[in-house]
Amino acid sequence: MSPKALVSICWVVSLVLNCGLVAVLIGKGSLRKFPFFGVYAVFTLLASGVLYVVRGFSNVYLYTYWICECVGVILGFAVVYEVFGKLLSPYPALRRLAVSIFQWSTMVLILLGCVVLYAQSASEPNKFAAAVMVVEEATRIIEVGLLMFLFLFSTAFGLHWRQCVFGMALGLGIFVTVELVGITMRNYWGPALNSSFSVVRAVAFSISLMVWSGYLLVPEKETSLSEAPHHGQLEQWNQALTEFIYQ
Amino acid sequence: MTLAIVVIAFVLCATVIFFVAVRSRRRRAVQRSVDIKAFRALMDRDDENFLRMKLSRNVFFHLKRQRIRVAWGYVARMSGNAEGLLRWFGGARSHVNSDTQVVERAIELASQIRMHCLVSYAKLAVEFVFPSLQLTPTLLESKYESLRDTVAQLTSFQPQNEAPAAIAI
Numbered sequence: 339m340s341p342k343a344l345v346s347i348c349w350v351v352s353l354v355l356n357c358g359l360v361a362v363l364i365g366k367g368s369l370r371k372f373p374f375f376g377v378y379a380v381f382t383l384l385a386s387g388v389l390y391v392v393r394g395f396s397n398v399y400l401y402t403y404w405i406c407e408c409v410g411v412i413l414g415f416a417v418v419y420e421v422f423g424k425l426l427s428p429y430p431a432l433r434r435l436a437v438s439i440f441q442w443s444t445m446v447l448i449l450l451g452c453v454v455l456y457a458q459s460a461s462e463p464n465k466f467a468a469a470v471m472v473v474e475e476a477t478r479i480i481e482v483g484l485l486m487f488l489f490l491f492s493t494a495f496g497l498h499w500r501q502c503v504f505g506m507a508l509g510l511g512i513f514v515t516v517e518l519v520g521i522t523m524r525n526y527w528g529p530a531l532n533s534s535f536s537v538v539r540a541v542a543f544s545i546s547l548m549v550w551s552g553y554l555l556v557p558e559k560e561t562s563l564s565e566a567p568h569h570g571q572l573e574q575w576n577q578a579l580t581e582f583i584y585q
Numbered sequence: 586m587t588l589a590i591v592v593i594a595f596v597l598c599a600t601v602i603f604f605v606a607v608r609s610r611r612r613r614a615v616q617r618s619v620d621i622k623a624f625r626a627l628m629d630r631d632d633e634n635f636l637r638m639k640l641s642r643n644v645f646f647h648l649k650r651q652r653i654r655v656a657w658g659y660v661a662r663m664s665g666n667a668e669g670l671l672r673w674f675g676g677a678r679s680h681v682n683s684d685t686q687v688v689e690r691a692i693e694l695a696s697q698i699r700m701h702c703l704v705s706y707a708k709l710a711v712e713f714v715f716p717s718l719q720l721t722p723t724l725l726e727s728k729y730e731s732l733r734d735t736v737a738q739l740t741s742f743q744p745q746n747e748a749p750a751a752i753a754i
Contacts, residue, residue, distance in 0.1 A: 489606040496668025522592045
């Protein structure tokens, strides 16, 4: 199978999955609950559709692709912000601390992005594409970093993730991480990697779409502390520990 | 090329963090009891100073490291219990049928304990490496007791089977 055919197949699969995600979002009434994510899902569907239609016209395709990438990155940040808000909504006491750490992390990541902007030179013949790729690499670093911060913070404090919010963060994390690796590699090896990058990107995006749809569809487990040990069990542990301390 | 290596290392870190997050989400919170009196005794500096004076340097260091191991276990329990409560409140907040202020106070305390536990881990680790140092925080047990009282107050509003956490902590 030729690389072009493989790219086309991956593209169609991701389009179908994207349609499925939008249908799930509309069907479950999640567009109102997660407006940024809803816009992101609808935008990616429209962008993929338009790009599929104009794929034969190289110049139109190139500019459409990079404009869509820019909008996609901005919407990605909006989704991260939405996840942050939803994750911390049950914990007002933690919000101040989280916001200040989030701001500091963003500043550090922007600094890292600036270093990349300064040090990176894209091996892309088209100057517009080269500039967008370097900026995209820098912004993807910030995006991955913010998602890392969210997961680290929630793990450190043991915060409760709602099923769909976790799915949103994880799906976005998978996609932007693969995108970051791809764009870094392409900045070094140039357009020779275009076909492989397109396939990997489409596969990663399809996986993210499945993660998003899956986490939206699977019903959330009821929260219970039924796993709490019996009182007698606790007494035994206590006794054992006390003996250990005073032995 | 250096930049590419840095980016790849960054991506690897991200992958590990995502994986840990998925795993920790699957992990079920188990509430385990903490003997506050024993923990206090373990953290008592007078006790430690007495041991330092009476024992030889090597024996004291050995004993102190043992005490730190046990203290680490206590901190881990407190941290785990606080995490369990935070998860429980985060998930069940909408149907917790009791005073909102008490719930918020419990969440605040649990998050404070969680933060103190992170600091305690770091300090205990430093003391384990350098047993002559005395860095262990003394605030933790009072915060934990306060949380226990708040949760006990909270469970008095609840049917018995809805919030068994107070029994455990």
